[in-house]
Amino acid sequence: MTSLMPLTTVFPGLVWLMAALALVQGLRRAALWRVGAAAPVAWLDGLVKLPKRYLVDVHHVVARDPYASRMHAVVAGGLLAASILTALAILPPIAGFRPYWFVVALAFGVTAVGSLLVGARRYPAKQKRLSAGRFQILPFLLVAYAVGGTATALLLAFGIGGVFAPLALALAAAGGLGLAFEVRHGPMRHAAAGALHLVAHPRPGRFEGRPDTALQPLDLDAPRLGSEMPADFTWNRLLSYDACVSCGRCEIACPAFAAGQPLNPKRLIQDLVAGLSPAEPAYAGNPYPGGRPAQGERGALAGLIGPDARIHPDTLWSCTTCRACVEECPMMIEHVDAVVSLRRHQTLERGALPEKAVGPVTELRQSGDPGGRPLSARTDFAAGVDLPVMADRQQAEVLLWLGEGAYDLRYGRSLRALIRLLREAGVDFAVLGAEERDTGDLARRLGDEATFQALARENIATLQNYRFERIVTADPHALHALRNEYPAMGGRYTVIHHTAFLLELIRAGKLNPVRLPDLSVTYHDPCYLARYNGETEAPRAVLDAIGVSRSEMARSGKRAMCCGGGGGAPVSDIPGERRIPDIRMAQAAETGAGIVAVACPSCTAMLEGVTGRTSEIRDIAELLLQAVEAGR
């Protein structure tokens, strides 16, 4: 072969051939994305920002596992550098310059080291969270390409020909063409689809440093509501699922997976990937807990959800929408959006809510409260407390949004503490009283977009009648809906969580707590405050202001574990092997703290419902009130 054509042409030619093969394989896969719905994509903006999104945002997530980060730097950096340098050598002046081949050999050498790092994660035994299957041959392909490339480049650098050159080149070709072939179905797809996904990301806002977490409103006049089959997703969502590299970080973070409920976010995304094409190789990671074998039709028009389809409805309803999987995903996939889109179809088109969730959602639609309780009873918790109502006042500095927690006897205690603190600080506030309806959060997470939009419209119409500067709420779910999701419905408000508001009052000197160093406290972050809104500091600052001895759980802040109370999971009540709040309380017990501080009515209810717990559950407002009262 070398006699026909010099090695300096064949070797770069191999890289060009690889690129061509990768392109063909990539295009074959990309043809499938075209079945998806249209989506607005800012191409130019995305392309310009791609390096930053990869090197900053993706790196930030990948680097939580430093080994993975270093491995990628070496293997991906080496592979790209070596391949590009080799490809450039198609130009004769470069190819003839021997020292150049030393540089190429060095780049291939680095790749070879990286390949060994890749292999070490999978051999002799693979890490539990990783998928096997085609991923298990990846290290061999990499090693072959890197070692073959190093040898070829060195031969060229030293000008040695003979029998070794074809051997080295053949090794490089086997590995290199193998890698390029894997762009369609194999591990290398994550590199191609991942890069494109970063450009065409459905939520570009998350790269701009703001939490882009609001569910996108559904057009209720659309011919089909929600997603029933792969073709119902937008094309860039289909692309995003192809970016999945099956690393399994999501399944480690998922509370439902930990509780043995039939949900594994990795499997779910892989089912969406596999549902798109019958040719997709079999899934080789951890299954959905409960071990349901893969079944169902495949194809762009095949139904995804059903007792006999790829994804069992219980899988869908197990999700607490806590976003832990999204937070951990190095490929920036939006799992929760996928779950909600599938739920929307189940609920809106098929009326296939889980049996136990039908009652609360029906009541929400008919009476504006999931418990079907009279709206006028929302303020019953404050019997004997002077609670100004907006209808009498018409205006107030602060509108206190009570939320569904107000009906709960336990949470009423937290709200009473908050109201006493507001009184103490002389805040001018009022509540909506009987005019407050549920924000519709529960309906929206369960896919009932119609009820959410109806409730949002009613609430916005009510709020229009009054003058206030800010809304303060103790319920992060209500906060997220009012702050992030109502703007799309036409209601724009400044919404602040009670912990942030109390911190303001402390800093302004309006509340003067004493220090309570005898209390040992660990703070449990609510998902809808920490992950959905990025607020992790204010609650901790309030705790520090009252001088409690504060310890952190292993999972805290934006990486905290869910209490199990979100996304309608408590009303769907999908059985598992364990309960999510039990797991979380066990994590809290590891800190040895006597008090678990909470800042959300759902967390309060879920964590206080844990049997045999040794620590107390106290809202931040209750702790602060204790500190303020101790100072009098």
Add this chain to the structure above:
Amino acid sequence: MTIVVLLSAGRHPVSGAPVLPRMEAQAIRIAASLGEAVGLHAGPDAEAVREALGLGLTRIEHIALPEGLDPVPALSARLAALAPDLVLAGRRSQGGAESGVVPYALAEALDLLLIPDVVAVSGGADTLTLDQSLGRGALRRVSVRGPVLATVHPDAAAPHAYAFGKARRGAVELVGAAATGVDVPQAIVEERPYRRRPKLVKGAPTGGSAAERLKAATGEGGSAAKGRLLVEPDPEEAAREILAHLRQIGVLAGPTKSNS
């Protein structure tokens, strides 16, 4: 088999919002399990019953009547034309423009058999099997031939979830109104929101102080306090005591002859 579900413009018992009464939603579930069913509503506005389209009906026939007109003549005329095998209706009013007597008036007008308080229906065009609730979980199975009008009991299976998409696709058809109605006699009724009232417990102790009543209700000072404490009794004696206790509380039959 032709099935008709009578739909009324009800109100939510707590919020007072216009909703389809729950028992009619349950009736739709029963009807949908048997086959294609059509909803029938007579009143000024069909918006009130549109919700039924999201619960399992695909078609509603609406007889437009002016406010305050008795719907029974129009409904019975339409039912006579449809000649259904089964007519399902709610059992009682839960407020709004419902009276709860329409099924009875219709049964009388059409000379139909009326079976009240049904929780389940099965069967085909020939014979229908209806499970009738007798209260407190007791059921009676009734088999009937020919057309029947049944009212649905709240113990029937819970309604299906509302599907917005189905409601959107369903059709409300305006059917000709027999304008020869009579005005409903305006009954003098007062409507108040429902309030759950405390239930009296049968056999609950009365009199004495609150503490004594609590003690009696929770068992302290009751039979538990009257018990005898046996420390490490021999098995024979323990068995005798247990048997005696079980007889005393009526779990076992009375003592045998030799003992008495």
